[in-house]
Amino acid sequence: MILPEKKERENRFKLALRMGLPIFFLGLLSIFIFLNQPAKDITSSFYIGATLILAIMIYFFLYMIYRGFDERITDPITNTFTREYMYKYLKKEILKENYTVMLVSIENLHSINETYGIKNGDIVLKRTVREITKFLYSKGIYNFPLGHIKGGDFLIGLEESKDEYLSVMDLMCLKFSSFLINNIEVQIVGSIIDNNFSKNLDYMIDYLFEQQSLKKSSKEIIKDEDMIDxxxxxxxxxxxxxxxxxxxxxxxxxxxxxxxxxxxxxxxxxxxxxxxxxxxxxxxxxxxxxxxxxxxxxxxxxxxxxxxxxxxxxxxxxxxxxxxxxxxxxxxxxxxxxxxxxxxxxxxxxxxxxxxxxxxxxxxxxxxxxxxxxxxxxxxxxxxxxxxxxxxxxxxxxxxxxxxxxxxxxxxxxxxxxxxxxxxxxxxxxxxxxxxxxxxxxxxxxxxxxxxxxxxxxxxxxxx
Known part of the structure; x- marks a missing residue:
C-alpha cells in the first residue's frame, strides 16, 4: 500500500469518527432522558423535543456525508494524493533542512486519450503510478508522498537533497522513456529540484515544469550555476x-x-x-x-x-x-x-x-x-x-x-x-x-x- 492510500484510510477513519461520535452521544442523551422520565409524566413537548433531536441527528449525518466528498485526499483514478492535498503536504515538508521534489510526466498522455480513448488513458495513469512506485521500492525508497497534479503530471516528495536521487531519476526515466501498457506506448520524462533552490513550493513547481518543457523540446536544461534564487x-x-x-x-x-x-x-x-x-x-x-x-x-x-x-x-x-x-x-x-x-x-x-x-x-x-x-x-x-x-x-x-x-x-x-x-x-x-x-x-x-x-x-x- 502506497503512502496516499494509507493517508486516505486514516482520513476516512477520522471522518467516520467525526460523523459517528456526535450522533452516538446524542442518541445516548435521548435514551438517558427517556429512561429517567416517568411514563405518566411524558408530555407532548417531550415527543416534540425527541423529534427535533432526531431531525438534527439526521441532518448532521447527511451533512457530514456531503462534506466527506470534499475531504477526499486521494485521486479516484490513480489513488495518489489530490493536487490540493499534495500541495498542502509538500509546503510543510519543504521547510525541512533537505527535501527534494520530483516531477514525473507522461509526455504523450493527450495522444493516448485521443487515439485509444479516455478509459485506456485512465488505465495508463494507474499502471504508470504502479510501475513508478515499484521502481522506487526496488531502490529502497518507501513511504513517499505521490500526488496527481494534472493530466499526466505527478509530484513525488523525497527526504534529503536531490543529489541523493539524481541517478535514480535518470535510471527511472531511461527505463520508462518508452514502455508498453496494454500495447500502448507510454513515454515518461522527469525533472528534479530540492529546497536549496527555494522553500517556496510554487517556485519549485514552476522550475520543474520549465525543465520538462526544455527536455521535451531537446533544449539544454538550466544548469545549477545558471540558477538564481x-x-x-x-x-x-x-x-x-x-x-x-x-x-x-x-x-x-x-x-x-x-x-x-x-x-x-x-x-x-x-x-x-x-x-x-x-x-x-x-x-x-x-x-x-x-x-x-x-x-x-x-x-x-x-x-x-x-x-x-x-x-x-x-x-x-x-x-x-x-x-x-x-x-x-x-x-x-x-x-x-x-x-x-x-x-x-x-x-x-x-x-x-x-x-x-x-x-x-x-x-x-x-x-x-x-x-x-x-x-x-x-x-x-x-x-x-x-x-x-x-x-x-x-x-x-x-x-x-x-x-x-x-x-x-x-x-x-x-x-x-x-x-x-x-x-x-x-x-x-x-x-x-x-x-x-x-x-x-x-x-x-x-x-x-x-x-x-x-x-x-x-x-x-x-x-x-
Missing part, C-alpha cells in the same frame, strides 16, 4: 526590464554566396552584474505577463542600433505581442521616430500553440510587411504551429529547426530538407538554417541551395 529573480527581472538593463549579442548570418545578409540578435538581461540567459528569464517574463513590455523594450533598443549602422537585424518577438491590439500603431510610431529601420528589421515568430483566428493574424503580418518589416517563421519542423502558419500566411523567410542541421548528413534528412526548401522557394520565401558547425554540413546546405545560412563555421571561416 527565485525569490530574488522575479523582482530582479522586473527591475532589469524597467531599467533596460540588458546586453544585445549578435551573430552574422550569410547568404548562399557567403556574403553577410543580416545580424541575428539575442538579448540577455543583466542582473546584479551577472549575464542571465534567455532560457532562465524568458519563462519568468511570460509567467509575470511581461512579454509585451520586454518585447517593446527590445524593439526600441534594436531600432536605436539599426539607426547607427547599415545592417539588417533579426530577433525573436512573441506572437502574442504582435497580435496585441495596439502593436501596429506602436510600430508606426516607432518607424516615424526611426525611419532608418524600414526594410532592415526581421521578426522571428514561433509559438507552440496554433492561434485559431488566422485571418486576423495574417492581416497583422501583412500590415507589418507593408510597413517594411520582414517576417520569418522560426522553429519550422519542431513546432506544429510553424508549419500551419506557413501554410496560411505569406512570409519572407522560414528558419528551419536546428535538428535538421544536426542531422543533415543523414540522406533522409537531406532529402526532406531539400523538399522543404523547394516548397519555401515556390511560395516566394527564403529558406534559412542555423547552427552550421562544420564544412560538410555547410557544403550540403549549399548543394541543397539553402538561401540563408547561420553558424559558427561561417564565422570561423571569415576570421581565417
Amino acid at each position: 527565485p525569490n530574488d529573480l522575479e523582482m530582479s527581472i522586473i527591475d532589469a526590464i524597467r531599467n533596460s538593463s540588458f546586453k544585445i549579442y549578435s551573430q552574422s548570418v550569410y547568404d548562399k554566396n557567403g556574403n553577410i545578409f543580416l545580424d541575428d540578435l539575442s538579448a540577455k538581461l543583466m542582473i546584479k552584474d551577472k549575464v542571465v540567459h534567455q532560457k532562465v528569464f524568458i519563462p519568468v517574463v511570460n509567467r509575470l505577463g511581461l512579454a509585451k513590455e520586454y518585447d517593446l523594450m527590445l524593439l526600441d533598443e534594436v531600432a536605436k542600433k539599426i539607426s547607427l549602422d547599415d545592417n539588417i537585424c533579426s530577433f525573436s518577438i512573441s506572437p502574442t505581442t504582435v497580435r496585441e491590439a495596439h502593436f501596429l500603431s506602436y510600430m508606426k510610431s516607432l518607424m516615424d521616430s526611426y525611419p532608418a529601420i524600414k526594410n532592415r528589421v526581421v521578426f522571428l515568430l514561433s509559438e507552440i500553440d496554433y492561434y485559431n483566428n488566422i485571418t486576423r493574424y495574417s492581416q497583422t503580418i501583412q500590415s507589418l510587411r507593408r510597413m517594411g518589416i520582414s517576417i520569418a517563421i522560426d522553429r519550422f519542423g519542431e513546432y506544429h504551429s510553424s508549419s500551419l502558419y506557413f501554410r496560411e500566411i505569406e512570409v519572407d523567410m522560414v528558419r528551419f529547426d536546428s535538428r535538421y542541421t544536426k542531422n543533415l548528413k543523414s540522406e533522409r534528412y537531406k532529402k526532406v530538407l531539400k523538399g522543404l526548401h523547394e516548397s519555401v522557394n515556390s511560395l516566394n520565401s527564403r529558406s534559412w538554417i542555423k547552427m552550421v558547425e562544420d564544412e560538410e554540413t555547410y557544403e550540403i546546405a549549399q548543394e541543397i541551395g539553402i538561401d540563408i545560412i547561420q553558424g559558427k563555421y561561417l564565422d570561423n571561416l571569415k576570421e581565417r
Whole structure:
C-alpha cells in the first residue's frame, strides 16, 4: 500500500469518527432522558423535543456525508494524493533542512486519450503510478508522498537533497522513456529540484515544469550555476526590464554566396552584474505577463542600433505581442521616430500553440510587411504551429529547426530538407538554417541551395 492510500484510510477513519461520535452521544442523551422520565409524566413537548433531536441527528449525518466528498485526499483514478492535498503536504515538508521534489510526466498522455480513448488513458495513469512506485521500492525508497497534479503530471516528495536521487531519476526515466501498457506506448520524462533552490513550493513547481518543457523540446536544461534564487529573480527581472538593463549579442548570418545578409540578435538581461540567459528569464517574463513590455523594450533598443549602422537585424518577438491590439500603431510610431529601420528589421515568430483566428493574424503580418518589416517563421519542423502558419500566411523567410542541421548528413534528412526548401522557394520565401558547425554540413546546405545560412563555421571561416 502506497503512502496516499494509507493517508486516505486514516482520513476516512477520522471522518467516520467525526460523523459517528456526535450522533452516538446524542442518541445516548435521548435514551438517558427517556429512561429517567416517568411514563405518566411524558408530555407532548417531550415527543416534540425527541423529534427535533432526531431531525438534527439526521441532518448532521447527511451533512457530514456531503462534506466527506470534499475531504477526499486521494485521486479516484490513480489513488495518489489530490493536487490540493499534495500541495498542502509538500509546503510543510519543504521547510525541512533537505527535501527534494520530483516531477514525473507522461509526455504523450493527450495522444493516448485521443487515439485509444479516455478509459485506456485512465488505465495508463494507474499502471504508470504502479510501475513508478515499484521502481522506487526496488531502490529502497518507501513511504513517499505521490500526488496527481494534472493530466499526466505527478509530484513525488523525497527526504534529503536531490543529489541523493539524481541517478535514480535518470535510471527511472531511461527505463520508462518508452514502455508498453496494454500495447500502448507510454513515454515518461522527469525533472528534479530540492529546497536549496527555494522553500517556496510554487517556485519549485514552476522550475520543474520549465525543465520538462526544455527536455521535451531537446533544449539544454538550466544548469545549477545558471540558477538564481527565485525569490530574488522575479523582482530582479522586473527591475532589469524597467531599467533596460540588458546586453544585445549578435551573430552574422550569410547568404548562399557567403556574403553577410543580416545580424541575428539575442538579448540577455543583466542582473546584479551577472549575464542571465534567455532560457532562465524568458519563462519568468511570460509567467509575470511581461512579454509585451520586454518585447517593446527590445524593439526600441534594436531600432536605436539599426539607426547607427547599415545592417539588417533579426530577433525573436512573441506572437502574442504582435497580435496585441495596439502593436501596429506602436510600430508606426516607432518607424516615424526611426525611419532608418524600414526594410532592415526581421521578426522571428514561433509559438507552440496554433492561434485559431488566422485571418486576423495574417492581416497583422501583412500590415507589418507593408510597413517594411520582414517576417520569418522560426522553429519550422519542431513546432506544429510553424508549419500551419506557413501554410496560411505569406512570409519572407522560414528558419528551419536546428535538428535538421544536426542531422543533415543523414540522406533522409537531406532529402526532406531539400523538399522543404523547394516548397519555401515556390511560395516566394527564403529558406534559412542555423547552427552550421562544420564544412560538410555547410557544403550540403549549399548543394541543397539553402538561401540563408547561420553558424559558427561561417564565422570561423571569415576570421581565417
